[in-house]
Amino acid sequence: MDQQKLLSLLMQDEYVSGAWISRQLGVTRAGIWKAIESLRAQGCQIESAHRRGYRLVPPENAVWPSCIRKYLRTKWVGQRIDYYDTIDSTNLAARQLGQLSAALAPHGTLIVADEQTQGRGRINRTWQSKPGDAALMSLLLRPEACLPPESVCFVMISALAVCDVCRSFGADAAIKWPNDIVCGGKKICGMLLDMSIEMDYIHCAVVGVGLNIAGYPYADDLRHASCLNEVTGKALNRAEVIARFLEEFERWYDRWAVGGVDALLPDYCARCVTIGSRVQVVGLKETFEGEALRVTPDGSLLVRRDDGAEIPVHAGDVSVRGVMGYA
Numbered sequence: 001m002d003q004q005k006l007l008s009l010l011m012q013d014e015y016v017s018g019a020w021i022s023r024q025l026g027v028t029r030a031g032i033w034k035a036i037e038s039l040r041a042q043g044c045q046i047e048s049a050h051r052r053g054y055r056l057v058p059p060e061n062a063v064w065p066s067c068i069r070k071y072l073r074t075k076w077v078g079q080r081i082d083y084y085d086t087i088d089s090t091n092l093a094a095r096q097l098g099q100l101s102a103a104l105a106p107h108g109t110l111i112v113a114d115e116q117t118q119g120r121g122r123i124n125r126t127w128q129s130k131p132g133d134a135a136l137m138s139l140l141l142r143p144e145a146c147l148p149p150e151s152v153c154f155v156m157i158s159a160l161a162v163c164d165v166c167r168s169f170g171a172d173a174a175i176k177w178p179n180d181i182v183c184g185g186k187k188i189c190g191m192l193l194d195m196s197i198e199m200d201y202i203h204c205a206v207v208g209v210g211l212n213i214a215g216y217p218y219a220d221d222l223r224h225a226s227c228l229n230e231v232t233g234k235a236l237n238r239a240e241v242i243a244r245f246l247e248e249f250e251r252w253y254d255r256w257a258v259g260g261v262d263a264l265l266p267d268y269c270a271r272c273v274t275i276g277s278r279v280q281v282v283g284l285k286e287t288f289e290g291e292a293l294r295v296t297p298d299g300s301l302l303v304r305r306d307d308g309a310e311i312p313v314h315a316g317d318v319s320v321r322g323v324m325g326y327a
């Protein structure tokens, strides 16, 4: 029997029944019992309870589906949750799932990992994280009749959701346009949107989130990083933070599904520290400074250059830095 598959089924819920596992794996219940005994012999802590089934005891601060589901109260986000100890990139895995049918990988499927070996950021940048530190996750979205330019809303939804979750845990969080979350000028979260387009419509979209919770890597280029525990002075449970994020994401997404970008923009702008700041826009061809005026409904940042020209800056190809610091 595939032990890895058995383990991932055991990680799905706090208790999983032998009957359910045997259906999933096409193995008799006696076969399951034997396989569980073999896992126990290898050191896995698996409890069994009458009528409830087996419980694989998670290590502290694990981000297994069972740990997330303990806190999760959503209608459609996180119906399917796939967990990896290590993965190249959760966005890549979610994109692959996007090729399956919606019955197998429904709208709101979550991929979560403890470690990424090829975590990516915008413009081919890398996202770095050590095991145990972060919430590294991607949501697969299957929006209905949604055109590619509207995809900017998924980044807004995600930014609003992360910002509100961080605030709910006591962090003074804000959005740095377009898709970073900062606390006291330090970056605690980055996001990355991937899309697959068919016949001019979005077939599926993937929103990746890297949220530093317990720690972050120390590196010269990460001098502006921080994490939720550092800014709140708390020792937060990663699975709880993820579950709360999923709830907030669902709330903002449902709001967008009814009211479109107008239902997001005022709240996005109210949380955006970039607006009203003096910024440096670093593009591939040119760099300029100016005052960030507002975010427009297509997600661009309108910047007034020193010569008075108002330039719409698109998120795809620029970095924006505060002139007085990172944010």
Ligand code: ATP
Pocket (backbone or CB within 6 Å): 120, 121, 122, 123, 125, 126, 127, 128, 129, 179, 180, 187, 188, 189, 190, 191, 192, 210, 212, 216, 217, 221, 222, 224, 225, 226, 318, 319, 320
């Ligand atoms: P920025 O304005 O910070 O360059 P960005 O939106 O262009 O942000 P992202 O796609 O969010 O970039 O993320 C990639 C960048 O984030 C990397 O270039 C690196 O500077 C920074 N970074 C990488 N890992 C982390 C981390 N764990 N915590 C904070 N920052 C990180």
